[in-house]
Amino acid sequence: MDWSIISWNIRGLGRSEKASAVRRLFLQKKPKILFLQETKMQVFSISLFRRLGVKHDLDKIFSPSEGSAGGLMCVWDKDFFSVSDKVVARRFIALFGQIKGSQVPYGFLNIYGSSVESEKASFFTELKSFMENYQVTWVLGGDFNAYLSAEEKIGISVNRISIEVFKSFIQELQLADLPLLGGTFTWSNNREPPTFIRLDRFLVGDKVLSDFPMLNQILLPKSISDHNPIGLEVASTVGGPRPFKLYNYLMEEKGFSDLVVSALSKPKKSQRNAGLFRILKDLKGDIKKWSKDKQGGGENHIHWLECQIAAEERKQHQGQFSSSIGTLR
Incomplete structure (x- = not known):
């Protein structure tokens, strides 16, 4: 079964151009699950979901921003993933359920990590404690605001303490970090001199790799956010002409x-x-x-x-x- 998940720090959904970019990505890639970070929105209207291309066969949930900071949204295909439980927090949304055709319970986490260095250790400690309460196969995606090596950052000094904190989190939960195909960095600051960092990624449990051995993590082309969208894909989606529908x-x-x-x-x-x-x-x-x-x-x-x-x-x-x-x- 072919499927894909896309994660994107959109840096605000209020502008019509951002909604159009998300809709375009949705129509092109047809992900089964979409994670958005930094929506910077406290209220999500029906008209917004329509502009994003969220149709009746898709379900959604969001975590509101605090003022203009943060905000998360998840959209998923109900025919692909049957959700039995949800947890909404300030920095993550967790979806629990089963993938179609699988008897294994899965947990999908949409994450927006703290950008403050002094808060990163406590964030990953709290996230680890939360995850250990559930016996599921994990798939994590989002903007972790953290990186794993000096090679994943160019431009300014490397914080090796934060690197070790993030590494320990991954190792203790036995998560796999798949190679990023198509590039190295997912964010740039657009300044002189420029800084490039890999802040966005997917992390998966071992069971995911045994269930889906053809799984790939892919860097998608940059659009009108300073973050690249990233994809987690099984095989490739076969395209074809779409029937006309009047929404x-x-x-x-x-x-x-x-x-x-x-x-x-x-x-x-x-x-x-x-x-x-x-x-x-x-x-x-x-x-x-x-x-x-x-x-x-x-x-x-x-x-x-x-x-x-x-x-x-x-x-x-x-x-x-x-x-x-x-x-x-």
């Missing part, structure tokens, strides 16, 4: 009602003596084109930004710093 959020968009009235009022040769089915079929084509044109402008702009950011990052890795990467975000 409720489209009917709330400005111009939708005018489009329908105009399309139904416009005489067409194909509609002469046509039945209701043919008329609705033609209307579907008009709606599909309108939806594509409306979203295409925003999504094409997001794609352009992602290409520009990727090009600037390649220059930074070669020592050619440009301050324009910050303005692109």
